[in-house]
Amino acid sequence: MMNIKENLDALRPEIPSNVKLIVVSKMQSLQRIREVYAAGQRRFGENRVQDLIAKQPLLPIDIEWHFIGHLQTNKVKFIAPFVHVIQSIDSLKLLREIDKEALRNNRIIDCMLQIYIATEETKFGLDLTEARNLLASGEFRALHYIRIIGLMGMATYTPDVALIQKEFRTLKVYFDALSKEYFADDPGFTEISTGMSGDYRIAIEEGSTMVRIGSKIFQE
Numbered sequence: 518m519m520n521i522k523e524n525l526d527a528l529r530p531e532i533p534s535n536v537k538l539i540v541v542s543k544m545q546s547l548q549r550i551r552e553v554y555a556a557g558q559r560r561f562g563e564n565r566v567q568d569l570i571a572k573q574p575l576l577p578i579d580i581e582w583h584f585i586g587h588l589q590t591n592k593v594k595f596i597a598p599f600v601h602v603i604q605s606i607d608s609l610k611l612l613r614e615i616d617k618e619a620l621r622n623n624r625i626i627d628c629m630l631q632i633y634i635a636t637e638e639t640k641f642g643l644d645l646t647e648a649r650n651l652l653a654s655g656e657f658r659a660l661h662y663i664r665i666i667g668l669m670g671m672a673t674y675t676p677d678v679a680l681i682q683k684e685f686r687t688l689k690v691y692f693d694a695l696s697k698e699y700f701a702d703d704p705g706f707t708e709i710s711t712g713m714s715g716d717y718r719i720a721i722e723e724g725s726t727m728v729r730i731g732s733k734i735f736q737e
C-alpha cells in the first residue's frame with residue numbers, strides 16, 4: 518500500500534523539469550491536500566467553484582490554484598481574488614468577465630483556451646475554428662488583466678494509445694498554429710496543459726508542458 522508521499526516521490530522522476538505538475542485535488546479532503554503540500558507540491562487544480570472557494574481559505578496562501586473545470590460567467594467573481602490560472606476558457610464572454618473581475622481585484626489572471634480534441638461528445642472546449650474566431654477579433658489584446666498563456670485539452674478516455682497520441686499531436690499542431698498566427702510577438706504563450714493519471718506519459722512525449730494528475734497521487 519502506498520501513501521501520498523510515496524505516490525508523489527514515484528511520479529516526480531517521470532516529469533521532466535520543463536513540465537509542471539498540477540495535482541488535481543478535487544473531492545480530496547483538506548488533510549490529504551496538506552499531505553501533498555507537505556511533500557513540497559504548490560500547484561493544485563480544482564474543477565468546481567464551490568469546492569475551490571471552500572478549500573482555498575483553509576489551505577496555505579502560497580498554493581497556486583488552477584481552475585480546470587467548466588466555469589460559468591457569474592461565478593468568476595468568487596475565484597478572481599486568488600486563482601492563479603483559469604485553464605478552461607471557452608468563450609470571449611468568459612475572458613471579458615475574468616478581465617473585469619481581475620481589474621476589480623487589482624491582479625492579472627493567467628488563462629488558457631480549452632480545446633476540444635477528444636472524440637467523445639462530453640468534453641467541453643473550443644474547436645480550432647472557434648479558437649481562431651475568438652482570437653481573430655483581437656479583442657483579447659485589449660483585456661489588460663488577463664494573459665492567455667496557452668492551451669488545455671483532454672484526450673478521449675480510452676485504452677487506445679494510438680488514439681490518445683493522435684489527439685495530443687492535434688493539440689500540439691493547434692498550439693503551433695495559433696502561436697504563429699496570434700502570439701508571434703507574445704513570449705508568454707508557452708503552455709500546453711494535457712495529460713492525466715492514465716495518459717500523462719504519452720502527453721509528455723507529445724509536448725505537454727503541464728500535466729494534471731489526481732487519482733494516481735491520492736490512490737491508496
Ligand SMILES: *Cc1c(COP(=O)(O)O)cnc(C)c1O
Pocket residue numbers: 541543564585586671712713714715729730731732733
Ligand atoms: C479530474 C481531472 C484531472 C485528473 O484526473 P486523474 O485521472 O484523476 O488524474 C485532470 N484534468 C481535469 C480537467 C480533471 O477534471
